[in-house]
Amino acid sequence: MATVAANKLELLQIADAVAREKMIDPGLVIEALEESYARAAKARYGADYDIRAHIDRKSGELTMERVRTVVEEVEDHFTEVDLEDGREIDPNAEIGTEISDPLPHMDFSRIGAQSAKQVIMQRVREAERERQYEEFKDRKGQIINGLVKRTEYGNVIVDVGRGEAMLRRDQLIQREAFRNGDRIRAYIKDVRLEQRGPQIFLSRTAPEFMAELFKMEVPEIYDGVIEIKAVARDPGSRAKIGVISYDSGVDPVGACVGMRGSRVQAVVNELNGEKIDIIPWNEDAPTFLVNALQPAEVSKVVMDDDAGRIEVVVPDEQLSLAIGRRGQNVRLASQLTGWDIDILTEEAESERRQAEFAVRSKLFMDALDADEMVAQLLVSEGFTSLEEVAYVELDELTVIDGFDEETAEELQARARESLDKMRAIAEERARAMGVEDELMNFEGLTPQMIVALANDGIKTLEEFAQCADWELAGGYTTGADGKRVKDEGLLEKFDVSLEEAQEMVLTARVLLGYITVEEMVAMQQASNEEADGEEGDDAEEAAEG
CATH class of the missing domain: 3.30.1480.10 (NusA, N-terminal domain)
Structure with missing residues (x-):
C-alpha cells in the first residue's frame, strides 16, 4: 500500500x-x-x-x-x-x-x-x-432552561446550550433582575431564520408559559385528563386559569392546587410570586364568567351575543371586589372568557330599570291618552312600543288584570291612531326635506325611517341603493386592539335586522336595473352561506376555548 x-x-x-x-x-x-x-x-x-x-x-x-x-x-x-x-x-x-x-x-x-x-x-x-435552526424550530412552544450570558439594553441574552436566545425586557416579569450566570427558565415564543442567523425569542410573560409550567407540575394535565382551556395574566401580579376535567372522579381545581397547595406554589415561585386563581371552566358562558369573577359574588348576568358583551350585576358591597385593584379582576376575567364585561351594582341597575320604566310609561300616557296606572300595567307586562300595543293579538291585552275586551280594543284603536298621526307628520317632514317619490313609496320603509335617511343626506332611491346593509342595520367591527367597536346604523333604532337591510338594498338595485332578480337571489344565498360558516367558526372557537 x-x-x-x-x-x-x-x-x-x-x-x-x-x-x-x-x-x-x-x-x-x-x-x-x-x-x-x-x-x-x-x-x-x-x-x-x-x-x-x-x-x-x-x-x-x-x-x-x-x-x-x-x-x-x-x-x-x-x-x-x-x-x-x-x-x-x-x-x-x-x-x-x-x-x-x-x-x-x-x-x-x-x-x-x-x-x-x-x-x-x-x-x-x-x-x-x-443546525441551530433545525434543532430549535420544533421546540417552539416548549419551556427551555438556560444560563444568563449577558444583558444588553435591558434584554437578557441566554445561553441555551448550542446557541443563544433573547429574552426581551418586555417579556420579563415585573421587578425581575438577572445576573450573569443565573439559571433561567423561559418559554420559547418564536424561532425565526433571519439574515443574521436563527433568532430564538423567549418569554416569561406569555400565558402559554404558565400553562406549560402547570403541565410540568400536574401529571393529570400532561396525561390529558385535565385540560387548560384559557389563561389570563397580569405578569408578576395576578393570573386566572380555566381548567376542565374529562374524568368525573378528578377535581380539576384540586389537582392543580395539589396537596397543601404544593403544585400551584411551585408555579407561583417560578413566576416571582404571581397570585393564581384556578377556575373550573364551563361551556355555559354566564356560568364561566361568574366563576371567573371570583372571589366576588354575582347577582345577575345579561348577555349580548351580537356585541360580545356581558352585563354583570353585583351586590353594592361587592363592586370593588369584582372590579379589583385598578380594574385587575374584571380585566383578567374579560381576557379569560373573551367577553367584554360591564359591571353594575344592584342599586345602579334598579335605578336604570326605574328610569326605563318611567320613560316607557310616559310614552304610553302621552300617545294613548291613558292614565298612569294603565301605562304602568302595559310596561309591567313587557310592552315597549306603540306598534306592539297596536298590532298584538287582542287576547294578549285582555289577560292583563283590569283589561276587558272593550278596554283592549280602545287601547289598540288609540295606538293605531297615534301611529297614523306620527306617520303623517313624518311623511310631511320627509317631503319638505326634498325626498323623492320613488324613495317615499319604497316598500319596507316607514316615513320615520325615510326621515332618518334624509337626515343623513339619502333622499333618492339611487342613493339608498348605494348603501351597505351594515350602514342601515348597524353592527360591530373588530378594532386593531381586538375589541369590538359598535357601528351605529341609520335604521337601527327601528329594529331593522341585517338581513332585512340587505333585502331592501338589493330590491332597490333590482328596481333601478343595477342587478337582475336572479343575481339578487344568488347574492342572498351566498350571504346566508357565509353567515352559516361564521357561526360554525364561532362554535368551533367556543369549543376550543
Missing part, C-alpha cells in the same frame, strides 16, 4: 476535528476546503474559468480540473468548447456533456491559505446556524 503524505492525512484530521468541535458534518468542512482551493486556482488562472477542486475522502489527495461544456457554437471560450475540440479530449463527448482538463499541482501562498480559512469559517458558521 502506498504511503500517504503526512500533510494530506493531517488535512483530513483537521477537518474531522473542526466538524466534531462544531458538531457539524465533516463533509461540509471538506467541501469548504474544496471551494477555497477552487477560489485560489481561479485567482491564478483567471476568475472566468470553471475550476473545481476535489479532495479524496480517504487519502486526502487534492486534484483540480478545468470544466467546459460541449456546445455547437462557442460563445464563451472560458467555459465552452466545440464538439471537434471536445472529442480530442474525450472521444465520447457529445453536445451538452461536460469535459474536464486536469490542472497541474500548485503551491498555495499565504494569501491563499488565509482565503481558505475564511471560506472554511464561513461555511462552518452557516452550518452551525442551519
